[in-house]
Amino acid sequence: MKRDVGQTTRDLRRHNRTSVLTRLYLHGPASRFDLMRATGLSSATVSNVVTDLVSDGLVAEAGLLDSDGGRPRTLLEVRPGYAQVVGVDIGETHVQVGLFDWTLETVATATYPMEEGRPDPAVLAALVTAGIDEVTVKAGADASAVLGVGVGVPGVVLPDGLVHAPTLGWSGVPFDALLRPHVQAPLHLDNCARTLGQAEVWRGAGRGAQRAIVGLLAVGVGAAVATGSPSGVTSTTSEWGHTVVEAGGAACRCGSRGCLEAYVGADAILAHYGQIPGAPELSGTGTEARLGALVADSARPGAAAETVRRTAEYLGIGIANLINLLSPDRVILSGWVSAAMGPSMLPAVRDAMGRHTLDYLSGSTALELGRLGPEQVAMGAATLPVHELLRPGSRSRI
Numbered sequence: 001m002k003r004d005v006g007q008t009t010r011d012l013r014r015h016n017r018t019s020v021l022t023r024l025y026l027h028g029p030a031s032r033f034d035l036m037r038a039t040g041l042s043s044a045t046v047s048n049v050v051t052d053l054v055s056d057g058l059v060a061e062a063g064l065l066d067s068d069g070g071r072p073r074t075l076l077e078v079r080p081g082y083a084q085v086v087g088v089d090i091g092e093t094h095v096q097v098g099l100f101d102w103t104l105e106t107v108a109t110a111t112y113p114m115e116e117g118r119p120d121p122a123v124l125a126a127l128v129t130a131g132i133d134e135v136t137v138k139a140g141a142d143a144s145a146v147l148g149v150g151v152g153v154p155g156v157v158l159p160d161g162l163v164h165a166p167t168l169g170w171s172g173v174p175f176d177a178l179l180r181p182h183v184q185a186p187l188h189l190d191n192c193a194r195t196l197g198q199a200e201v202w203r204g205a206g207r208g209a210q211r212a213i214v215g216l217l218a219v220g221v222g223a224a225v226a227t228g229s230p231s232g233v234t235s236t237t238s239e240w241g242h243t244v245v246e247a248g249g250a251a252c253r254c255g256s257r258g259c260l261e262a263y264v265g266a267d268a269i270l271a272h273y274g275q276i277p278g279a280p281e282l283s284g285t286g287t288e289a290r291l292g293a294l295v296a297d298s299a300r301p302g303a304a305a306e307t308v309r310r311t312a313e314y315l316g317i318g319i320a321n322l323i324n325l326l327s328p329d330r331v332i333l334s335g336w337v338s339a340a341m342g343p344s345m346l347p348a349v350r351d352a353m354g355r356h357t358l359d360y361l362s363g364s365t366a367l368e369l370g371r372l373g374p375e376q377v378a379m380g381a382a383t384l385p386v387h388e389l390l391r392p393g394s395r396s397r398i
């Protein structure tokens, strides 16, 4: 039974270490006393764990905090220089690779526009590999020191690593197997809405929320439901884009009609604009450039303004449905379409949301735009290796 005792002691030690590290990672600087209160661990245990974390380079002292009457307390924080992580955004219009420190500050990025439609998975895998090389060279980083590589895909990743991504035309693509021979660090794949939700709650507009819904607006439309607890944040995806907002409405690529994505997805917005009689041709090539031109044109009355107004109405209905169903305390709109249209569209979205949400729920739900900047989806993917590091029972090198 000796082995069992040893095993249990190791498990307990790892659990204590994970509790302290997660508290510092998600909630910022804290004293040993704060850590004791937050984790329920004894003073001696917190002291031992902190000593280990400092000597391993994960945590550092961050100055003194005056305490009433007593002696000042030393603040502790996670040390950004401990490790770097890579996050990959496989979008429908571009591939972006970001190198971040493990606290998710951006170190370097590489972005490649891609042919829209049905990209060849092998070509995308080569772009990802080139991007990892580019960001590590740009940053003068050592590729072997990267903690892990997270890849966010606009689809479902099954346990066997096969990816189903209708917006890319992928059905059962072994993307993990295509990448693995070229990536030295541990590789993690997941749905990009789920990982973006995780990043918004860890570092963006969802911080401190009890239940945040993070909508990812791009060509496809997804959402993650992120729930916070003292020990961390869990995030699950939902097929928000395929909830119906108009009976017998616009055809959706999923085969149904009237789906939210068929009204607020980037392609759907541009298609609607193109059908308005007399709508001027939008400048630029590619979905992102044309949508940017539409937003710029919407400042004056006309087809672009009408398109933005209509998009806001359907988006508000979609958000109201989420609120009525799940009563989140915060809804966050993220993704490149939200970054492009959000600032000009937000008042109209709030108005539509208010008209379709039950009164007693609308007052307790805030609607905000994401705050993670242009690398948001890559940053979301970069949460995957960090999540693995913070997971109790993790095999990462902590």
Ligand SMILES: [Zn+2]
Binding pocket: 241, 242, 252, 253, 254, 255, 256, 259, 261
């Ligand atoms: Zn659909």
